[in-house]
Amino acid sequence: MEEKIDDTDRILLRALQADGTQSLESLAERAGISTNTCWRRVKRLEESGLIARRVALIDPEKLGLGQTIFVAIRTRDHSAAWLKRFADAVRTIPEVVEFYRMAGEVDYLLKVQARSVQDYDRVYKALISRVDIADVSATFAMECLKNTTELPV
Amino acid sequence: MEEKIDDTDRILLRALQADGTQSLESLAERAGISTNTCWRRVKRLEESGLIARRVALIDPEKLGLGQTIFVAIRTRDHSAAWLKRFADAVRTIPEVVEFYRMAGEVDYLLKVQARSVQDYDRVYKALISRVDIADVSATFAMECLKNTTELPV
DNA sequence: TGTGAAATTGGGGCAGC
DNA sequence: GCTGCCCCAATTTCACA
Numbered sequence: 001m002e003e004k005i006d007d008t009d010r011i012l013l014r015a016l017q018a019d020g021t022q023s024l025e026s027l028a029e030r031a032g033i034s035t036n037t038c039w040r041r042v043k044r045l046e047e048s049g050l051i052a053r054r055v056a057l058i059d060p061e062k063l064g065l066g067q068t069i070f071v072a073i074r075t076r077d078h079s080a081a082w083l084k085r086f087a088d089a090v091r092t093i094p095e096v097v098e099f100y101r102m103a104g105e106v107d108y109l110l111k112v113q114a115r116s117v118q119d120y121d122r123v124y125k126a127l128i129s130r131v132d133i134a135d136v137s138a139t140f141a142m143e144c145l146k147n148t149t150e151l152p153v
Numbered sequence: 154m155e156e157k158i159d160d161t162d163r164i165l166l167r168a169l170q171a172d173g174t175q176s177l178e179s180l181a182e183r184a185g186i187s188t189n190t191c192w193r194r195v196k197r198l199e200e201s202g203l204i205a206r207r208v209a210l211i212d213p214e215k216l217g218l219g220q221t222i223f224v225a226i227r228t229r230d231h232s233a234a235w236l237k238r239f240a241d242a243v244r245t246i247p248e249v250v251e252f253y254r255m256a257g258e259v260d261y262l263l264k265v266q267a268r269s270v271q272d273y274d275r276v277y278k279a280l281i282s283r284v285d286i287a288d289v290s291a292t293f294a295m296e297c298l299k300n301t302t303e304l305p306v
Numbered sequence: 307t308g309t310g311a312a313a314t315t316g317g318g319g320c321a322g323c
Numbered sequence: 324g325c326t327g328c329c330c331c332a333a334t335t336t337c338a339c340a
Contacts, residue, residue, distance in 0.1 A: 003215055003295060007195075013209075013211060016208070016209035017208050017209050018208070019206070019207070019208065020173060020206075020207045020208045020209045021207045023333085023334065023335090023337070024334075025334075028175075033307095034307070034308065034309095035334095035335090036307075036308065036309085036336095038309065038339095039335070039336075040307095041246050043336095047214055048215070049215055050211060050212055050216065051209045051210070051211060052180050052210045052211060052212040052214075052217045053172070053173075053210050053300055054172070054173045054174045054188065054207070054208070054209050054333095055169070055171070055172065055173045055207070055208065055238070055303075056166070056169035056170050056173045056204045056206070056207050056209060056282060057170070057203060057204070057205045057206050057207070057208060057301055057302055058166060058203060058205060058306065059202055059203055059204075059205040060304055062202055062203045063306060064201065064306055065305070066312085068253060070255075070262060071171075078259050081188065081329095087298050090298070090299070091299045093304035094303075094304075095302070095305060096299060097300075097303075098296070098297075098300050098301075099298040099299035099300070100221060100294040100295075100297055100298060101294070101295045101296040101298060102223075102292055102293065102294055102295060103225070103292065103293045103294075103295050104293070105292075105294050106292065107296075109223060109294070110290070112259070113304055115243055115253060115306075120232055123231060131243055139256065139257050139258075139259065139262070140255065140256045140257070141253040141255055141256075141262070142254045142255060143251040143253065143254040144251075144253055144268055145240050145243070145250070146243070146244045146250075146251060146252035146254070146260075147246060147250075147251050147255060148250050148251075149208055149210055149250070149302060150208075150250075151206070151211050151213055151216055151218055151247075151250070151266055152155070152218070152247035152248060152266075153211065153216060167337080176314075176315060176316090177315070177316070178314090178315075183321090186326080186327090187326065187327045187328075188315090188327090188328095189317090189327065189328080189329095190325075190326055190327070192316075192317070192318090193326090195336090196317095255321080
C-alpha cells in the first residue's frame with residue numbers, strides 16, 4: 001500500500017531519516033511551511049506508517065557486536081507448517097537482525113551481528129538446536145563499507 | 154573502541170533503540186533514575202558514539218522500494234587503489250543500503266533496495282558503469298521475515 | 307492554514323550524598 | 324565522583340477562527 005506523497009513530504013522524510021532529533025521549527029523552515037503544518041504532515045506520515053518508527057541507532061562496534069555474518073540456509077522441508085516454526089524460531093534470536101526468504105539456490109538468508117567469529121558459534125548452535133535444517137553456510141564480513149537506514153526518497 | 158556501560162545504560166539503550174521518541178521522564182522512570190541523571194547519561198551515550206544517531210525509519214514497502222536484492226561481487230583487481238575507487242563509487246549509489254567486504258568466495262556483498270526486479274536493472278547498470286567488475290550475481294528476496302535495527306544489549 | 311494558548315519537555319544551576 | 328531537586332526556556336500539541 002503506497003501512499004501519495006508530494007515534494008514537501010519528501011523533504012520531510014529525507015530530513016527525518018537523516019536526523020530524527022530536529023525540532024519541528026527547523027523542519028518547517030527546511031520545507032518552507034509553517035510549524036503547525038509541518039507538525040500535521042509529520043503526524044500524517046507517522047499515522048500512515050510511512051514513518052515506521054523513530055529509533056536510536058547503536059554502533060555495533062562500540063557495543064562489541066562488530067562481527068557481521070551472512071548465513072545462507074537450505075532446507076528440504078518446504079511445507080507451510082515448517083516455515084512457520086522455522087520463522088518463529090529464527091525471529092526470536094536477537095543476534096539475527098535480518099532474515100529473508102530468497103529466490104534461487106539459497107532458501108533463506110540471515111544477517112547476524114555477533115561479538116566475533118568464535119561467538120557466532122553460539123548463535124549457530126541456537127539456530128540448529130531450534131529447528132532441523134538441511135544446510136547452513138556462513139560468510140564473514142571483513143569490513144563494513146556502508147550501512148545506512150536512509151532510503152532514496 | 155568499546156565503552157564501559159552499566160546495567161542502567163543497558164536499560165536506556167534497549168529503550169531508545171525500541172522507541173526513540175520517549176521523553177526523558179519516562180526513560181528515567183524505566184531506568185529508576187532522576188530525569189536529570191537520565192539526561193546526562195543519554196548525552197554521554199550520544200557523545201561516546203554508542204548511540205550513533207537518532208533517526209526516523211521509513212517503511213520501504215510504503216515508499217515503493219519493497220524489493221530487496223543481495224548482490225555478490227567478485228573481482229580480479231585487489232589493489233588498494235582499485236578498492237578505494239570501487240568503494241567510493243558503490244557508496245554513492247543511494248539504493249545500496251549495505252556494503253561489505255567479505256571473506257571467502259565472494260569479495261563484496263551489497264544489499265540493494267529497489268522498486269522491483271526490473272528496477273534493479275537500473276541499479277545494476279549504475280554499478281557496472283562506474284567501475285570494472287569481474288563477476289556480479291544478484292539474489293532476490295521473496296519475503297522479509299525480520300529486519301530490525303535493535304541490537305541485543 | 308494560521309494564531310495563540312496550554313501542556314509537556316529539555317537543559318542546566320546548585321546543593322547533597 | 325555521581326545523583327536528585329527545582330526553575331526557566333523551548334518545544335510540542337491542540338483548540339478555534
